[in-house]
Amino acid sequence: MDVLSAARRVIAEDPVCDACLGRQFADRSFGLTNDERGRSLRVTVALADDEDFEAPDEECWVCEGLTDEYDDYAEQVAEALSDVGFETYQVGTRAPPLVEENERLLRELAELPEDTGELFKSEFNREVGKRVGRLTDTEVDFKRPDVLALLNLERGDVDVQVNPAFVFGRYRKLERDIPQTKWPCRECGGSGKQLAEGGGEEPCDYCGGSGFLYDESVEQLTTPPVLDAMEGTEAIFHGAGREDVDALMLGTGRPFAIEVKKPRRRNPDTDELEREINEFADGKAEVEGLRLATHDMVERVKELDASKTYRAQVEFDDPVTESALAETMAELDGATVEQFTPNRVDHRRASLTRVREVYDIDGHLDDERHGEVEIHGQGGLYIKELVSGDEGRTEPSLAGLLGVGANVTALDVVAVEGEDEPFDHDDFLLE
Secondary structure (H helix, E strand, C coil), X not given: CCHHHHHHHHHCCCCCCHHHHHHCCCCCCCCXXXXXXXXXXXXXXXXXXXXXXXXXXCCCCCCCCHHHCHHHHHHHHXXXXXXXXXXXXXXXXXXXXXXXXXHHHHHHHCCCCCCCCCCHXXXXXXXXXXXXXXXXXXXXXXXXXXXXXXXXXCCCEEEEEECCEEEEEEEEECCCCCCCCCCECCCCCCCCEEECCCCCEEECCCCCCCCECCCCCHHHHHHHHHHHHHXXXXXXXXXXXXXXXXXXXXXXXXXXXXXXXXXXXXXXXXXXXXXXXXXXXXXXXXXXXXXXXXXXXXXXXXXXXXXXXXXXXXXXXXXXXXXXXXXXXXXXXXXEEEEECCHHHCCCCCCCEEEEEEEEEEEEEEECCEEEEEEEEECCCCHHHHHHCCCCCEECCHHHHHCCCEEEEEEEEEEEEECCCXXXXXXXXXX
């Protein structure tokens, strides 16, 4: 394409501003703004044709003067984000349909290819974005910015979207009968109410009107300080699996991520926040290793294959000898176990047979009817059923190999670790 000939045709559709002229040739001579590019073309055409230079003195019919408003929109964005802490941003533009149609018409009148130059909204994103960066001393991020500013040029306003912030850590649950997350009452559906006999509503008998089966959860013991520190609107707890309600989570703790919606602060002091959480949890739970994380950490926490180590207190129906227990554990060590969906969870799990590995097992007797076993197994291995056999649904099992009934009376989880790599990989952490 002969640039000067094409530029003459665009200029002939006067009044066209320098930015709209230059935008048609945005793929030429990098390092210039479209406004600079357009003015340079206008000057070059005047020199080449030996004509008096004339700058446009009327409002551009293509953009309707919008290319003069970059500064105004950037200031609107900065003002809208003035009380939000962020380090990265992105700008998006919704252009008026008439402007987009004008641009198509200009290219048609000037006999330019439909896909020449760049789109009006792309230029607006870039020019306003550069100014936002200077005003806020932050950097653009096209993949996952902290904030997104949406410019609606038809309405003349700005809408800002604050993306969630995340913290990662490990928690220990130090009291039994505390679920990981809020557990809505199954009788009232979490409403805390039931129909009264004479009509109307009354507090649910099953949950006492709370709407929950348990008064507290790990979620409720950990998220409030995070929500306060980040000044968000909502905090969502994500755990790497979950222990049974009646099990403790000890040892190295269970990985978790807390997602904070619309945070106004993204970079709290994690050491101080860790102390605040542990004080708030009041000995019922505690966290450690708290660090700021990327949004990908949620998927990692929920999806990364992990092995678990458990410590179980076991009661036997009949006396057991140390030698019999040792022989049984030797058979289970490294065993492949088939587990049909356990009776205790078949109301909320699909009925199928799961195959899991026992990586390691060890234990001892406290007396002939009681003992302790520690089991390191593949994620998803049902430990209570590995001990009891679950009426034949788990094969092999401790009880089945011993030929003696056995049940777990207390269960502790002591480690949750990634099968092939750690949860706290640097690619998913911000500090």
